[in-house]
Amino acid sequence: MSPQPVIVGAGPAGVRAAQTLVAHGLRPVLVDEAPRAGGQIYRRTPANFQRSARALYGFEAGRATKLHLAADGLLHAVDWLPDSLVWNAQGGRLDVLHGLSQTTRQLPYCQIIVATGATDRILPVPGWTLPGVYSLGGAQVALKFQGCAIGKRVVFMGTGPLLYLIAWQYARAGVDVAAVLDSASLADQVAALPALLTQPAVLAKGLYFVAWLRAHGVALHGGARPLRVLGQARVRAVIWHDGEQECELECDAVGMGHALRPETQLADLLGCRFAWAPQQRAHLPERDAAGRSSVTGVYLAGDGAAIMGADAAEWAGELAALTMMGDVGLAVDAARARLLEKKLKHLQRFRTGLERAFPFPQDWAAQAPDELVVCRCEHITAGDLRRTVRESGATEMNRLKALSRAGMGRCQGRMCGVAAAEILAQASGQALEQVGRWRAQAPIKPLPMHLLQSQDSP
Numbered sequence: 499m500s501p502q503p504v505i506v507g508a509g510p511a512g513v514r515a516a517q518t519l520v521a522h523g524l525r526p527v528l529v530d531e532a533p534r535a536g537g538q539i540y541r542r543t544p545a546n547f548q549r550s551a552r553a554l555y556g557f558e559a560g561r562a563t564k565l566h567l568a569a570d571g572l573l574h575a576v577d578w579l580p581d582s583l584v585w586n587a588q589g590g591r592l593d594v595l596h597g598l599s600q601t602t603r604q605l606p607y608c609q610i611i612v613a614t615g616a617t618d619r620i621l622p623v624p625g626w627t628l629p630g631v632y633s634l635g636g637a638q639v640a641l642k643f644q645g646c647a648i649g650k651r652v653v654f655m656g657t658g659p660l661l662y663l664i665a666w667q668y669a670r671a672g673v674d675v676a677a678v679l680d681s682a683s684l685a686d687q688v689a690a691l692p693a694l695l696t697q698p699a700v701l702a703k704g705l706y707f708v709a710w711l712r713a714h715g716v717a718l719h720g721g722a723r724p725l726r727v728l729g730q731a732r733v734r735a736v737i738w739h740d741g742e743q744e745c746e747l748e749c750d751a752v753g754m755g756h757a758l759r760p761e762t763q764l765a766d767l768l769g770c771r772f773a774w775a776p777q778q779r780a781h782l783p784e785r786d787a788a789g790r791s792s793v794t795g796v797y798l799a800g801d802g803a804a805i806m807g808a809d810a811a812e813w814a815g816e817l818a819a820l821t822m823m824g825d826v827g828l829a830v831d832a833a834r835a836r837l838l839e840k841k842l843k844h845l846q847r848f849r850t851g852l853e854r855a856f857p858f859p860q861d862w863a864a865q866a867p868d869e870l871v872v873c874r875c876e877h878i879t880a881g882d883l884r885r886t887v888r889e890s891g892a893t894e895m896n897r898l899k900a901l902s903r904a905g906m907g908r909c910q911g912r913m914c915g916v917a918a919a920e921i922l923a924q925a926s927g928q929a930l931e932q933v934g935r936w937r938a939q940a941p942i943k944p945l946p947m948h949l950l951q952s953q954d955s956p
């Protein structure tokens with residue numbers, strides 16, 4: 499294979515993919531915008547930090563340590579590019595920004611494994627732009643990476659398994675967790691039990707977090723609808739509805755999120771075909787069971803292709819690497835590939851259970867008030883979006899973007915895209931899948947201006 503195979507993302511998927519290629523005598527380039535390999539769940543602290551794996555990763559300490567050792571063992575066998583953001587892909591080349599030197603360079607590829615992971619799925623409420631409001635993932639990164647909390651008295655709200663995990667991590671670290679406000683109800687969770695029982699150990703961990711939080715006096719509210727965050731210079735309180743009445747809860751910080759959304763921009767720039775994935779409520783890059791995308795030489799693995807969790811990411815990374823090598827005629831263990839496919843398929847039932855246990859709040863868009871800021875970069879409200887739909891007849895996401903500027907700011911729609919699509923579907927009376935998705939644009943993430951200027955110069 500020439501040039502070297504490239505792997506973007508050194509989380510569980512990317513590390514296992516790299517390990518598999520190296521085991522077959524190849525030397526891939528492994529790129530990650532983070533300074534150290536590990537990805538989100540096994541995110542590592544700066545090298546001089548001293549906290550133990552147990553303190554950082556709890557039940558996952560053993561898995562985290564194994565993945566870190568695997569990543570460290572690869573450093574001599576791969577071309578490792580840390581602090582390196584892939585911000586564009588075109589014509590068989592990736593544009594890579596090296597964060598430390600603030601320089602950009604091109605990396606050729608023929609075979610590439612995209613293992614770019616996920617970010618929080620954000621459904622905003624009025625007041626979410628106040629200082630002190632973080633995404634759930636952001637709250638966890640602060641704790642895991644920097645060893646600091648987002649506030650002294652924190653409310654966690656939204657839904658999904660991370661809600662309880664992060665509340666538990668905060669409470670265990672000594673933070674006063676004022677409450678967990680989950681939009682899912684107990685009935686949702688009971689209905690999901692048969693599917694969740696297909697992974698009893700994972701279910702047991704989830705139940706443990708809930709039991710621990712209850713035992714330590716943390717208020718857990720199901721069927722809760724966050725209404726707004728109050729404050730001026732900083733968060734002061736959260737107003738929420740418990741199904742019967744409005745309640746107010748004092749706090750100085752909020753962590754919010756409704757599960758995760760795959761980071762698909764790079765797959766988009768690489769030309770992958772997307773399709774509607776009803777379970778994940780998103781348009782996602784198509785891939786076959788072995789990890790092949792619709793573009794020859796482009797393989798997809800881990801949460802960047804569909805949210806399946808860390809174990810699945812490791813299996814999918816290994817499988818994508820085996821598939822890539824098999825496709826260019828290298829001898830690989832076909833039985834191992836089949837086993838990995840089977841394991842991934844088996845996990846699907848559990849994934850369906852999680853979606854059932856923590857369902858998307860379908861009425862979110864209908865309840866979103868006009869003054870709600872949806873796109874914080876450009877300060878576009880739900881009312882602005884609805885007016886654009888009314889006045890221009892926009893029915894599609896990219897048209898909405900062009901007419902309203904929503905999604906044109908620093909985050910390039912990574913934070914507001916989910917909410918904007920929900921508002922467009924509601925305002926135009928269409929099904930969510932019909933409004934489409936924002937096409938990815940380079941740069942995927944912000945670049946220093948001087949680099950863009952040098953790209954333009956002849």
Ligand SMILES: Cc1cc2nc3c(=O)[nH]c(=O)nc-3n(C[C@H](O)[C@H](O)[C@H](O)COP(=O)(O)OP(=O)(O)OC[C@H]3O[C@@H](n4cnc5c(N)ncnc54)[C@H](O)[C@@H]3O)c2cc1C
Pocket residue numbers: 506507508509510511512529530531532536537538539540582583584585613614615616617618634635636638639660663758761764799800801802806807808811942
């Ligand atoms: C903030 C956050 C916290 C999470 N915490 C937990 C947790 O505590 N427990 C749990 O079970 N699950 C957690 N999850 C989910 C879990 O991280 C994933 O299921 C798992 O890590 C998926 O592995 P992955 O290899 O697919 O992606 P990731 O682990 O997300 O790794 C993707 C890697 O790709 C890199 N990357 C992405 N785009 C680019 C680019 N353009 N250029 C260069 N590098 C790039 C990222 O820096 C990252 O290191 C979390 C998810 C998020 C988003």
